[in-house]
Amino acid sequence: MSTVPDTTTKIRFAGDGTAFDVTGVQWIINPWDELSLTRALQLKEESNGAIEKVTVISVGLKETEPVIRKALAIGADEAIRIDTAPLDAYFVAKQIAGSIKDDGFDIVLCGIDSSDYNGSLVGGMLAEFLGIPSVSSISALNIENGEVSVNREIDGGKEVLSVELPFVAIIQKGVALEPRIPSMRGIMMARKKPLNVKAPVEADSLTEMISFEQLPAKAACKMVEEDNVKELVDLLHSEAKVI
Amino acid sequence: MEEKKRLMGGEFLLKETNAEDIFIPEDMDEEQQMIYKTCQGFLETEVYSMLDRIDDQEEGLMRSLLQKSGELGLLGVAVPEEYEGFDQSFVTSMLASEAMGAGYSFSVAYSAHTGIGTLPILYYGNEAQKQKYLPKLVSGEWPAAYCLTEPNAGSDANAGKSKAILSDDGKHYILNGQKMWITNGGFADVQTVFAKIGTDRVLSAFIVESSWPGIVINPEEKKMGIKGSSTVQIFYNDVKVPVENLLGRQGQGFRIALNILHMGRLKLGGTVLGAAKKTITQSVNYANERKQFGRFIGSFEAIKYKLAEQVIQTFITESTVYRTSGYVDEAITELIAQGKEKPQATIEGIAQYALEAALLKVFGSEALNYVVDEAVQIFGGMGFSAETDVDKAYRDSRINRIFEGTNEINRLLVADTTIKKALKKGFDLVRYAKHIIKEMNGAEEAVEPTGYFEEKRTYIRNFKRIALLLLGIVSDKFQRQLFEEQMILFNISDIIMNLYTAESTLLRVEKIENNKGGDYASIYKDILDVFVYDTAEFIHKSGCDAINSLEEIEEQEVMRERIRKYTTVAPVNIKNARTRIADKLIEDNKYNF
Ligand SMILES: Cc1cc2nc3c(=O)[nH]c(=O)nc-3n(C[C@H](O)[C@H](O)[C@H](O)COP(=O)(O)OP(=O)(O)OC[C@H]3O[C@@H](n4cnc5c(N)ncnc54)[C@H](O)[C@@H]3O)c2cc1C
Numbered sequence: 001m002s003t004v005p006d007t008t009t010k011i012r013f014a015g016d017g018t019a020f021d022v023t024g025v026q027w028i029i030n031p032w033d034e035l036s037l038t039r040a041l042q043l044k045e046e047s048n049g050a051i052e053k054v055t056v057i058s059v060g061l062k063e064t065e066p067v068i069r070k071a072l073a074i075g076a077d078e079a080i081r082i083d084t085a086p087l088d089a090y091f092v093a094k095q096i097a098g099s100i101k102d103d104g105f106d107i108v109l110c111g112i113d114s115s116d117y118n119g120s121l122v123g124g125m126l127a128e129f130l131g132i133p134s135v136s137s138i139s140a141l142n143i144e145n146g147e148v149s150v151n152r153e154i155d156g157g158k159e160v161l162s163v164e165l166p167f168v169a170i171i172q173k174g175v176a177l178e179p180r181i182p183s184m185r186g187i188m189m190a191r192k193k194p195l196n197v198k199a200p201v202e203a204d205s206l207t208e209m210i211s212f213e214q215l216p217a218k219a220a221c222k223m224v225e226e227d228n229v230k231e232l233v234d235l236l237h238s239e240a241k242v243i
Numbered sequence: 244m245e246e247k248k249r250l251m252g253g254e255f256l257l258k259e260t261n262a263e264d265i266f267i268p269e270d271m272d273e274e275q276q277m278i279y280k281t282c283q284g285f286l287e288t289e290v291y292s293m294l295d296r297i298d299d300q301e302e303g304l305m306r307s308l309l310q311k312s313g314e315l316g317l318l319g320v321a322v323p324e325e326y327e328g329f330d331q332s333f334v335t336s337m338l339a340s341e342a343m344g345a346g347y348s349f350s351v352a353y354s355a356h357t358g359i360g361t362l363p364i365l366y367y368g369n370e371a372q373k374q375k376y377l378p379k380l381v382s383g384e385w386p387a388a389y390c391l392t393e394p395n396a397g398s399d400a401n402a403g404k405s406k407a408i409l410s411d412d413g414k415h416y417i418l419n420g421q422k423m424w425i426t427n428g429g430f431a432d433v434q435t436v437f438a439k440i441g442t443d444r445v446l447s448a449f450i451v452e453s454s455w456p457g458i459v460i461n462p463e464e465k466k467m468g469i470k471g472s473s474t475v476q477i478f479y480n481d482v483k484v485p486v487e488n489l490l491g492r493q494g495q496g497f498r499i500a501l502n503i504l505h506m507g508r509l510k511l512g513g514t515v516l517g518a519a520k521k522t523i524t525q526s527v528n529y530a531n532e533r534k535q536f537g538r539f540i541g542s543f544e545a546i547k548y549k550l551a552e553q554v555i556q557t558f559i560t561e562s563t564v565y566r567t568s569g570y571v572d573e574a575i576t577e578l579i580a581q582g583k584e585k586p587q588a589t590i591e592g593i594a595q596y597a598l599e600a601a602l603l604k605v606f607g608s609e610a611l612n613y614v615v616d617e618a619v620q621i622f623g624g625m626g627f628s629a630e631t632d633v634d635k636a637y638r639d640s641r642i643n644r645i646f647e648g649t650n651e652i653n654r655l656l657v658a659d660t661t662i663k664k665a666l667k668k669g670f671d672l673v674r675y676a677k678h679i680i681k682e683m684n685g686a687e688e689a690v691e692p693t694g695y696f697e698e699k700r701t702y703i704r705n706f707k708r709i710a711l712l713l714l715g716i717v718s719d720k721f722q723r724q725l726f727e728e729q730m731i732l733f734n735i736s737d738i739i740m741n742l743y744t745a746e747s748t749l750l751r752v753e754k755i756e757n758n759k760g761g762d763y764a765s766i767y768k769d770i771l772d773v774f775v776y777d778t779a780e781f782i783h784k785s786g787c788d789a790i791n792s793l794e795e796i797e798e799q800e801v802m803r804e805r806i807r808k809y810t811t812v813a814p815v816n817i818k819n820a821r822t823r824i825a826d827k828l829i830e831d832n833k834y835n836f
Contacts, residue, residue, distance in 0.1 A: 010831055024835065066273045073277060181284035184316025184329045187277050 001033040001056045001071060002086065003064040004116040017211045027067050031179070032111020034074075036169075038176040039141055040109050041075045047143065053077040055105075059086045059095045065195065072190035073182035079195045087205035089121035096122070097129035098201035106165045107148070112137065112172040123170035133167045139174030249573045252595040253664035255743055256707055259700070262753035266334060266569020268561055269755060275335050278320070282342030285312055290349045294635070297348050297471035300463060305352050305473065306386055306430045313383025317343075318357055322365060323585065326377035333575065333589075337513040337568045344517025347639055348471030354514055355426040355472075356380070358507050360387025363435040363448060366586045367491040367499050372450060376433055388431035390422040390451075390477060391500055398652050401446060401497055405438035407484065416440065416449065416489070418457075418482040424646075429463055429473035436479070437496045446496030450488045457482035468638030502590050505597045507647045509571070512564040512603035515611035515643060519557040520834040522611075522636045526550060526618045527828050529625070540621070544818075547825035549617040551773070554824050556610035558770050558836055563606065563747040567599045598660040601653040602740045608643035608650060615640040655729065657736040661710075662718060662725075676715025679708060679805070680798060695768065696753045698813065699775055703749060705809035706742040706778070709786045710735060712805070720793060734789040741778045748774060766827055766836070769820035776815045783810035 005011070006026040014021040029037070037056065044051040056071045057080040058064060068079045082099055086092045100108070108130075113120040127134030139158070140151035150169065152159040182190070222239075224232045236243045248264050271279075289311055290297070296304055312318055321336040322328025336357075343353045361380045364372055379385040396403040405420025420438055428434070434451045453460070461476040491499055527550055530541030540546050571592050578588035593600070618633040619626035626633050644650045665672050692698040713735050721728050752771045756764035786806040790799055828834070 008833060024831075066276070069273065070277060178288055181281050181288065181315060182277060183281070183314070184278065184320065187274055187281065188329060190277075191274070 001037065001058045001068070002030045002092075002111075002114040002116075003027045003058065003060055003067040004030045004114055007031070007115065011214070013212045013214070017213065018209060020212065027064065029067055029071060029179075030111050030114045030116075032113065032115070032171055034111075034179040035173070035176050036109035036111055036171040037071055037074060037076060038179050039171065040107075041180070042176060043141070043143055050146075051106075055080060055103075057082070057096055057099060059084060059092045059200075061085055068195060069190045070182060072193045072195065073186040074180045075186060076193075078193055081195060081197050082200050083197050084200035088207040089119045089125060090207075091203050091205040093122045093125035093129055094203035095200055096126055098203070099198055101130055107141075108166070108168045109141075109171055110168065112170050123168050127168040130166075130168070133163070134170055135161060135163060135167060136170040138169050138171050141169055141171070141175055249570055249577075251574075252570075253598045253661060255599075255746060256661065256665075256710060256739065257668075257670060259704070260750065262696075262750045262757060265566045265747070265750045265754065266572070267751045267754050268565045269751075269758070270569075271334075271338065275338055278331075278335060279338050279342045281315060282317060282339050283345070285315060285317065286343070286346045286349070290346050294347060294471075294632075298635070300429075300471060300473065303430075305349070305427075305471065308349055309352060309356055309386050310383035312353065313381060316381075317353075318361070318383050319381035320357070322361065322377060322381050326365075326373055327381045328377070333571045333592075334565065334568045337510065337564065340510045340513040341517045341564075344514035345521035346517070347635055348469045350514060350517070351469045351472040351639075351642075352386075352427055354507075354510060355389065356383075356387050358510055359389035359435070359503055360427065360431070360433070362503055362506060363389065363490060363499055364433075364450060366502070366590050367448070367495070368450070371487065372490070376450065380433065385432040386427050386430055387433045387435075388425050388427040389503070390425050390428070390434050390436040392424045393421055394423055398649055400437075400500060403437060403439070403446065405436070405479065407438045407440045407447065407449065409441065409486070410483070413486065415483040415485055418449065418451070418479045418484050420479050421476065422479075423476040424464070425475055425477055426646075427473050428460060428475040428477055431473075434477070435490060435499075437500060440493055443494055445494045446500065447493050448490040448496040448499045449484050450490050451479075451482065451484055455482055455484075466642075468635070468641050470638075502594055504648060505593050505600045508600040508604035508653065509564075509567065509593065509596070511643060511647050512560060512600075512607040513568075515607040515640075516557060516561050516564060518636060518640065519553070519560070519611050519614040522614050522618045522633060523550070523553045523557060523828070523834040524832075525633055525636075526553060526621045527832055527834075529622055531829060531832055533623075541825075541829045544822070546621055547822055547829075549621055550828050551821035551824040553614045553617055554828055554834070554836060555770050555774055556613050557834070558767075559744045559748050559774055560603070560607045560610045562751040563599075563603055563744045566747040566750065567596055567603060570599075571596055598657060598664065599743065601648070601656040601660065602736075602743060604647055605650045605653045605657070605736075606740050606744055608640075611640045611643060651729075654733050654736040654740075655726070657739055658714075658732040659726065661735075661739060662714060665714070672711060672715040673719045674715070676712050676719065679712045679715075680802070696749065696756075699749050699771065702775055702779065702812050703742055703746045706738065706745070706782050709782060709806055709809050710738045710742060712802070713738070713786060713789050716793070716796070716802075717789070720796065731789045731792050734785040734792075737785045738782050741781060745771075745775055745778050766823060769823050770836075772815045773817050773820050773824075776812060776817055779810045779812040783807065786810070 006028050009025050012021040040054045044054050054076050055078050056068065056076045058068050059082045068081055072079055080099060082095045110123045124134055135150055135152065137153045138150045139153050142149050147162060148165060149160060149162045152161065248260060250258055250260050289308060316329055317339060319328030320331050320339045323330045340354060343350050364376050380387055391400050393403045393405060407416035407418045410417055418438055432453050434453060436449050436451045437446045440447045457480040459478040464474045466474060530546050530550060531539055533540045574592035574595050575588045578591055579585060615637040619637050622631060622633050625631055628634060692701040717725055717728060717731055748771050752764060752767040755767055783806060787803055790802050
């Protein structure tokens with residue numbers, strides 16, 4: 001699970017544009033991870049005790065704990081925080097793999113990407129480091145009579161796969177409808193649930209951030225009457241200069 | 244560790260306090276923030292997509308929304324655990340009210356249910372009543388209403404004609420009467436009904452179930468705003484109320500009603516904050532999108548003024564709401580430590596701050612009125628269109644100046660309570676006024692304040708002198724006739740209201756600076772600068788209005804001079820300050836102060 005800036009955050013860069021300026025930023029659970037968590041909790045509830053527990057794991061410094069506790073408040077049974085800044089996808093996947101390889105697990109659910117850097121890399125790398133299969137772009141994840149099946153979005157259709165455990169499920173839209181809101185009871189219980197802090201494992205980061213740039217300011221939207229194709233074409237040609 | 248020094252209710256006029264001794268919103272802990280976000284999440288997922296259906300009062304919808312919020316535990320924030328609630332502090336329940344305040348009509352149903360609906364039973368119910376009703380109120384299975392107002396008993400709530408007569412076998416009260424303007428009345432299962440027993444001159448309170456025979460509920464009132472909130476008249480025709488459903492003691496009804504109102508007034512201060520913040524975000528979103536003359540309208544100074552002022556009014560209200568809520572929590576804790584049971588401690592704790600509650604009710608509702616009015620203006624023609632949310636916000640805001648005691652009644656209460664509190668504390672207002680007048684004639688104390696906050700503190704100290712001076716003069720002049728002098732009393736209430744809110748903001752900004760440094764605090768200092776500057780002018784006018792309204796008073800001229808001196812503040816470049824506030828809002832594109 002990764003901690004990302006709230007989607008309405010105004011993104012600013014510090015000083016020379018090499019770092020993201022975090023002042024005043026509100027942090028949230030990465031929306032894809034939140035969907036993954038929601039589905040994991042649903043599966044647990046439907047499993048009549050067959051699923052023993054749902055653990056969230058996150059790589060991040062102490063400041064991320066409020067967001068992790070939100071995951072506990074939503075319903076996760078326990079949490080692990082690996083106490084280091086998440087440098088890049090390779091580094092994060094190494095950390096998670098290092099932490100969980102000896103713990104028993106059946107399914108690792110992770111979001112298809114994180115809404116801040118959009119790398120879409122951690123899930124695949126993690127499976128590789130763990131030496132287990134992964135399935136990407138999962139839009140449905142079901143367990144029936146102990147059989148796990150997933151739906152994948154593919155070009156022009158959908159693919160249904162049955163999978164063997166353990167595996168890494170890389171989750172996208174559709175797997176659950178709405179993320180859950182923590183209830184008062186959940187919030188009160190979160191403080192009693194374990195949030196274990198683990199030391200990081202040795203790992204390199206393979207990327208270096210050179211600079212960030214702001215997107216050019218959004219230009220105002222121009223409305224063209226629906227039957228005025230000529231004006232549209234003219235504008236696309238002379239103003240937008242795309243045709 | 245040094246103990247926190249809490250100002251008792253009304254003491255702010257006579258004493259000063261340290262920034263470290265007040266609660267500010269920035270002190271919210273992680274759990275409180277999570278609760279706030281849960282309420283927001285609830286509105287976003289369940290309420291905002293339904294606003295039109297809610298306003299059409301679709302059958303069963305509001306009831307089911309209340310129930311859904313109950314499933315999340317949001318109807319039981321302040322209720323003890325033994326009745327399925329979460330026993331949170333007053334500040335936390337205030338926070339939930341604030342968040343829900345952004346929910347238009349739902350917010351009214353929610354406040355009525357959790358406030359005037361649930362609290363009479365929570366605070367005055369006996370064990371059996373609490374066991375029977377509270378868990379179902381907390382889950383939302385039984386929505387609740389509060390029935391005080393009657394056709395001939397509005398502001399004068401004690402004038403109600405509803406009657407309860409003990410049956411011959413002593414097992415029931417036979418209830419007859421008519422209530423009007425009852426929020427949630429159309430679907431509530433449980434009502435707190437006020438009526439006089441037998442020949443009593445004072446009210447008693449009863450827990451009544453809507454399903455009992457003899458209760459007739461009129462169709463929904465057609466209203467200007469909060470159209471989705473149920474508001475009905477209810478008739479009681481020989482309704483048999485079991486004697487065990489008397490709430491509190493016989494004749495205790497008016498006290499119950501008053502204490503519940505104190506709470507409701509404080510909470511209203513929180514509720515308007517949620518609505519104001521949402522409306523400000525909508526205003527700035529629009530100002531950042533709409534272009535005229537080739538520019539975003541947010542780049543025009545006229546619009547920046549409005550945006551900045553919306554923020555200022557909201558921030559000031561917020562500072563005052565949480566300072567006062569923090570006091571209430573401390574008072575409750577102290578009373579419990581002295582051996583009081585929690586319900587009793589809560590009632591007393593809140594009642595201690597009745598003056599602040601009345602003041603916040605007025606200030607908060609008028610702040611929200613400003614915010615929604617300018618929101619419509621920022622939206623231009625679109626603001627007048629019934630299809631935008633700001634149209635709804637504008638209409639919905641208006642009720643806040645009317646219910647929970649009209650703003651007139653609450654303004655009177657501010658002056659009245661201040662005088663009573665002074666008397667009770669043995670503070671001689673008349674002597675104080677004479678002292679100030681003498682001081683006027685004698686040597687002027689000329690201490691130059693040092694430092695930003697010290698300077699502001701001096702101003703507020705002076706504002707307090709004006710309030711006390713005027714109170715002393717009018718108490719002396721009008722004696723028992725004082726409460727007929729509403730115009731003058733309103734001037735004085737306005738002064739008290741503005742200096743308390745200004746002081747609360749001063750202390751908050753100082754605490755922010757102490758915690759986070761001067762750079763971080765600078766935008767908040769802009770807010771404080773503009774408000775204190777405006778307040779000084781306003782207090783000058785209100786003070787002079789009061790003095791000029793007095794006939795045959797010696798030394799009117801010297802008093803005006805004194806008021807001028809006590810309201811003289813250093814000039815501020817208010818245009819630059821407002822511009823910076825607006826620019827931050829525009830940059831963030833949401834209320835983020
Ligand atoms: C939408 C809505 C929901 C409501 N919900 C509830 C509810 O759930 N339960 C409930 O019991 N009541 C409820 N009320 C009633 C509400 O509390 C009363 O409307 C309010 O107290 C004012 O009473 P009134 O309407 O009779 O006005 P009045 O008392 O007739 O007042 C009319 C005007 O005269 C002024 N006035 C009255 N007396 C004085 C005075 N002594 N000095 C100076 N000015 C004075 C008032 O300020 C006002 O401006 C609701 C009302 C509305 C509109």
